[in-house]
Amino acid sequence: xxxxxxxxxxxxxxxxxxxxxxxxxxxxxxxxxxxxxxxxxxxxxxxxxxxxxxxxxxxxxxxxxxxxxxxxxxxxxxxxxxxxxxxxxxxxxxxxxxxxxxxxxxxxxxxxxxxxxxxxxxxxxxxxxxxxxxxxxxxxxxx
Amino acid sequence: xxxxxxxxxxxxxxxxxxxxxxxxxxxxxxxxxxxxxxxxxxxxxxxxxxxxxxxxxxxxxxxxxxxxxxxxxxxxxxxxxxxxxxxxxxxxxxxxxxxxxxxxxxxxxxxxxxxxxxxxxxxxxxxxxxxxxxxxxxxxxxxxxxxxxxxxxxxxxxxxxxxxxxxxxxxxxxxxxxxxxxxxxxxxxxxxxxxxxxxxxxxxxxxxxxxxxxxxxxxxxxxxxx
Numbered sequence: 604x605x606x607x608x609x610x611x612x613x614x615x616x617x618x619x620x621x622x623x624x625x626x627x628x629x630x631x632x633x634x635x636x637x638x639x640x641x642x643x644x645x646x647x648x649x650x651x652x653x654x655x656x657x658x659x660x661x662x663x664x665x666x667x668x669x670x671x672x673x674x675x676x677x678x679x680x681x682x683x684x685x686x687x688x689x690x691x692x693x694x695x696x697x698x699x700x701x702x703x704x705x706x707x708x709x710x711x712x713x714x715x716x717x718x719x720x721x722x723x724x725x726x727x728x729x730x731x732x733x734x735x736x737x738x739x740x741x742x743x744x745x746x
Numbered sequence: 747x748x749x750x751x752x753x754x755x756x757x758x759x760x761x762x763x764x765x766x767x768x769x770x771x772x773x774x775x776x777x778x779x780x781x782x783x784x785x786x787x788x789x790x791x792x793x794x795x796x797x798x799x800x801x802x803x804x805x806x807x808x809x810x811x812x813x814x815x816x817x818x819x820x821x822x823x824x825x826x827x828x829x830x831x832x833x834x835x836x837x838x839x840x841x842x843x844x845x846x847x848x849x850x851x852x853x854x855x856x857x858x859x860x861x862x863x864x865x866x867x868x869x870x871x872x873x874x875x876x877x878x879x880x881x882x883x884x885x886x887x888x889x890x891x892x893x894x895x896x897x898x899x900x901x902x903x904x905x906x907x908x909x910x911x912x913x914x915x916x917x918x919x920x921x922x923x924x925x926x927x928x929x930x931x932x933x934x935x936x937x938x939x940x941x942x943x944x945x946x947x948x949x950x951x952x953x954x955x956x957x958x959x960x961x962x963x964x965x966x967x968x969x970x971x972x
Contacts, residue, residue, distance in 0.1 A: 624972045626777045634949035637897050638828075639889045643820045655891035664892055702817060703946055704953030704961060706970075 610722055612682060617675035620717050625671075628713065631705045632668050635660060641707065644700035647692060659699040659707045662688045667714040682723055689715050690725025748922065751929040759936040766940025770948045778968040781958050824882075831875030835904070838868035839911075839932075862915075869912050876905040900943050906931035 621628075641659040642648050648657040655661050666685040670677060689711060699707035715725070800808070813819045839845060843859040850856040860868075879901055883893045910928035913919060938944060955964030 626773070627970050627972055630774060630777060630949060633943060634946045634953070636943055636946050637883075637889070637892045637894070638824075639886070639892060640817055640821060640824065642888050653888065655888045658888055658892065661888075661892050700817065700961060703950045704957060704959070705949075706959070 610679070612677060612679055612721055614675045614677075616720050617670065617677070617717055620720055621670060621675055624713055628667060628710060629671065631710060632663070632671060634703050634705055635664070635701075636703065637664075638702065641699055641701050644698055646696065646698065647694065656688070657692050659693075659701075659711075662693055663707055663710045663714070667710050667717075670714070670717060682718055682721055685714065686718055686723050686725065689718060748926045748929075751926055751933060755933050756929065759933040763936040763939050766937075767945075767948060770940050770945055771952070774948065774952045778957065778970055781967055781969045827875050827878050830871050831879075834868040834871040834875070835908075838865050838872065839907070841865065866912070866915060869908050869915075872908045873905065873912065876901060876908075896943070900938075903931075903935055903938055903942075904944065907935050 637660065639658060639660060642653070642655075645657055645659050648654065648659075651657050666688050669681070669685070693711055695708060695711060695715075697708040701707055718724070818825050837860075840857055841860040842865045843862060846856040846859045880898075883889050883897065883901070907928060910924055910931055914921065914924045914928050918924070935944075940948070954962065956962075956966065956968045958966035958969050
């Protein structure tokens with residue numbers, strides 16, 4: 604196991620970042636009626652045979668929503684699951700449409716910034732590399 | 747019990763509901779700020795505008811494509827059911843004659859009343875809409891994937907006053923008990939309204955009318971602080 608994979612989650616930092624936009628993000632999460640009308644606005648959802656994991660609301664509820672619900676107390680494994688949703692399942696093209704006017708791209712970008720604070724990155728706009736491959740690169744370059 | 751739910755509990759829940767909605771609106775106002783208006787320094791006269799490069803036929807095709815890709819084009823049944831459901835959800839309790847008679851005798855104010863038959867039909871639309879949403883939540887994979895117990899609870903909370911109201915109006919089961927249950931569930935709904943997902947009604951109007959953005963339907967005069 605590499606040094607990066609052993610890294611612990613800094614929940615205090617996550618809480619600190621969550622608090623920066625708490626009012627806005629909580630208001631948006633509370634307004635989501637889980638209607639799923641955002642689904643068809645996502646090109647990846649259509650491309651991946653309507654797999655619900657590519658739905659904009661699914662990505663937000665299971666990343667940022669979960670971080671707020673658990674008040675930042677999440678495990679490394681959970682953050683790595685979020686990495687898949689936030690980078691592999693989203694190109695952040697900004698085309699998500701919510702009938703309630705929830706700014707989904709902003710929420711996904713915010714969730715990504717939280718993961719970056721824990722050393723979890725996407726290596727390409729729509730592909731998050733395997734954690735091992737990324738850790739090797741981080742350990743080798745120090746970045 | 748009956749006197750309590752239609753007396754003190756009703757007034758308490760009505761006050762909590764109104765105060766909660768005001769609080770939620772003020773909170774949204776405080777989370778946003780007035781958008782800075784940037785004026786274009788150059789004025790283009792109509793004469794200088796380039797002629798449209800596309801033909802009338804192309805414009806028609808463009809309109810069709812836009813409609814097909816819109817939420818109405820993608821989900822016509824869902825949009826129709828949702829619109830009827832929400833209109834009836836608001837209009838039927840507010841415009842019901844029996845509610846207005848009580849309101850008038852209590853505070854001397856009344857809204858225009860609709861015939862009982864129409865209110866009954868609107869209640870049926872609400873119940874049918876709620877049933878549609880429930881089936882959709884269970885049977886459609888994309889909706890089921892993001893549905894939690896909370897979502898089912900909110901639907902149940904919304905449905906109950908209408909179901910009991912319908913039963914009371916048609917005097918099915920024990921009238922006094924059903925009527926008490928109707929008022930009690932109505933009171934609970936009023937209290938829950940500003941503090942649960944049902945409060946999306948405040949967010950919807952605020953966000954779609956006032957927050958500047960691509961999908962803004964109003965002036966878009968405000969923007970988020972952070």
